[in-house]
Amino acid sequence: MGFKIANVELKNKLVLAPMYRVTDLAFRLLCREQGAGLCYSEMINSEALIRNNKAAQALSLSCTEDTPLAMQVFGARVESMKKAAEILCREHEFDFLDLNLGCPSDNVINQGAGSALLKRPKRIAEIISSWKCFEKPVTAKIRSDQNILHTIKLAKEIERAGASAIVIHARPVKQKNKGLVDFVAIKRVKKAVGIPVIGNGGVKNKAGFEKMLEKTGCDAVMVGTAAIGNPGIFAEILGKKPVAREQAFLNYLKLSHKFGIDSYFGRMKIHAVKFFEENKEKVLLFQKTKTLEELISIAGSNNPG
Numbered sequence: 221m222g223f224k225i226a227n228v229e230l231k232n233k234l235v236l237a238p239m240y241r242v243t244d245l246a247f248r249l250l251c252r253e254q255g256a257g258l259c260y261s262e263m264i265n266s267e268a269l270i271r272n273n274k275a276a277q278a279l280s281l282s283c284t285e286d287t288p289l290a291m292q293v294f295g296a297r298v299e300s301m302k303k304a305a306e307i308l309c310r311e312h313e314f315d316f317l318d319l320n321l322g323c324p325s326d327n328v329i330n331q332g333a334g335s336a337l338l339k340r341p342k343r344i345a346e347i348i349s350s351w352k353c354f355e356k357p358v359t360a361k362i363r364s365d366q367n368i369l370h371t372i373k374l375a376k377e378i379e380r381a382g383a384s385a386i387v388i389h390a391r392p393v394k395q396k397n398k399g400l401v402d403f404v405a406i407k408r409v410k411k412a413v414g415i416p417v418i419g420n421g422g423v424k425n426k427a428g429f430e431k432m433l434e435k436t437g438c439d440a441v442m443v444g445t446a447a448i449g450n451p452g453i454f455a456e457i458l459g460k461k462p463v464a465r466e467q468a469f470l471n472y473l474k475l476s477h478k479f480g481i482d483s484y485f486g487r488m489k490i491h492a493v494k495f496f497e498e499n500k501e502k503v504l505l506f507q508k509t510k511t512l513e514e515l516i517s518i519a520g521s522n523n524p525g
């Protein structure tokens with residue numbers, strides 16, 4: 221049921237996607253409890269980390285139970301990406317360094333980072349090479365191109381540069397995170413490289429998980445949107461009883477308090493709205509909250525600690 225990246229054994233084929241403002245340490249621990257076999261951190265800004273930015277540091281927080289973990293970094297400058305990786309390796313426990321090659325946001329693209337790098341295989345190889353000295357296996361998360369030959373060529377170049385696995389989000393950049401998923405692209409990349417390939421895009425349940433494995437032959441499946449506000453998706457896919465979403469949010473509150481994540485109020489609000497999306501009355505109340513205390517009391521717990 222599992223698979224292996226470099227020398228790290230993964231207990232199953234279920235991977236939590238990197239998601240900005242979502243996959244913080246507290247959220248990852250909930251997903252692990254529900255069965256996720258490998259988790260990705262949200263994207264960490266290399267330049268911000270180097271500047272000692274407080275939020276970038278908080279986002280790169282991990283703990284002993286938060287394993288196996290891929291720490292995802294974005295940036296365009298080789299020097300900065302190397303420095304950021306050095307800081308992460310020095311200060312945090314994790315298993316893989318991941319290179320973000322898929323972010324479609326204008327803000328990131330304008331820095332020459334994320335999906336802007338898809339057109340610069342030489343720069344990608346330089347970044348991956350600069351990470352070799354840290355002796356952490358590297359993964360790279362790409363997007364499929366409308367021209368499948370470009371995708372295959374890029375995947376091979378990434379493998380040649382020394383990556384230990386490729387994640388392919390099988391939607392072109394212009395589709396962002398919605399719409400049709402190109403199973404053929406995943407299948408062709410899997411055939412073209414010798415390293416593990418993690419397929420990503422549109423998986424919402426057990427049937428979707430099984431379909432992606434079967435149709436593409438990928439080694440593992442990464443779940444994104446379907447896990448937001450619903451870490452129980454992993455238990456569901458594994459055929460186990462999932463935690464109720466509202467209960468899961470109370471657990472999230474406790475963990476985020478423990479790790480100081482609850483000081484990022486905007487993030488807490490985003491999570492609250494998502495976890496409670498089936499309870500419209502509470503969603504309206506969450507949208508109006510201005511303090512963490514209010515948010516906790518709406519969620520139904522007065523004691524997050």
Ligand SMILES: Cc1cc2nc3c(=O)[nH]c(=O)nc-3n(C[C@H](O)[C@H](O)[C@H](O)COP(=O)(O)O)c2cc1C
Nearest residue numbers: 237238239240262263389397421422423443444445
């Ligand atoms: C809210 C949100 C934040 C995301 N942030 C990141 C990110 O930080 N790094 C990244 O590589 N992809 C990011 N993605 C893309 C996801 O990792 C994933 O590739 C995408 O959602 C497709 O998977 P899905 O169809 O299961 O949602 C984000 C997606 C969403 C919805």
